[in-house]
Amino acid sequence: MAYLDNIAVFVRVVELGNLSAAGRDMRISPAVASNRIKELEKHLGVRLFNRTTRQLMPTEHGTVFYSGAKQVLEAVTEAEAAVSALSGQPRGTIKVTAPLGLGRRLVASGIPDFHDKYPDIEVRLRLSDHNVDIMKEGIDVAFRLGIIEDSSLRMRGIMECERVLVAAPKYLEARGEPTEPQELIGKKHDCLMLRYSGAREYVWTLQTVDGPRKFEVHGPYDTDDGDVLTGWALS
Secondary structure, eight states, rough: OHHHHHHHHHHHHHHHHHHHHHHHTTTTTTHHHHHHHHHHHHHHOOOOOOEESSOOEEEEHHHHHHHHHHHHOOOOOOHHHHHHHHOOOOOEEEEEEOHHHHHIIGGHHHGGHHHHHHHHHEEEEESSSOOOOOOTTTTSOOOOSSEEEEEOOOOOOOOOOOOOOOOOOOHHHOOOSSSSSGGGSSSSSSOEEEEOOOOOOEEEEEETTTEEEEEEEOOOOSSOOHHHHHHHHHH
16 A cells, blocks of 8 residues: 555645645645655656756656556546445545635534544545635535536536625715615725635626626725635624
């Protein structure tokens, strides 16, 4: 199993491009991850990575080995799933991601009951208001709010979650209550915005008499945490 573990670490390092990130993902220290890569390189007799101060890039040997290593891990996963199916007791690890607020209130609270029902399954929950790359991060189950446009994913609607515009009473007393969406575009109102990695603009889709329309809004500050936005609104 040690050799298989080394292969698993190697694959995650290639996919994440960083020893520390791979270590966190696999719940091992960067030092352990580094040692596993060294053991694998010693066994194969080749260098698998070109190392820079910030990133590890696979060598030509590493690129070739990655393709086969990925297939090996997938074959092992499929074999374990087949055995679990025969035994009638699911086992293994699933990676789950969800937005912070939704994850804390609805997803995380259900995991203890899930584990009681399936004690041989390890759950790794990652909560983030960032748009986590499902494929790159190896996510098995992702909870999302809004419309998912990626048709390559298998999706199922769980519940309706209506979004509404809100403001504190004192804010409306001081700034006035907007009557048309266009009033949010200028600087008359301070919109609280969720900023995620790679976001370049802030667009709210609002229901108007002419149907859904997108509006680019502005505000004095933003955050990548939805709960922080809620706190700011209440303040």
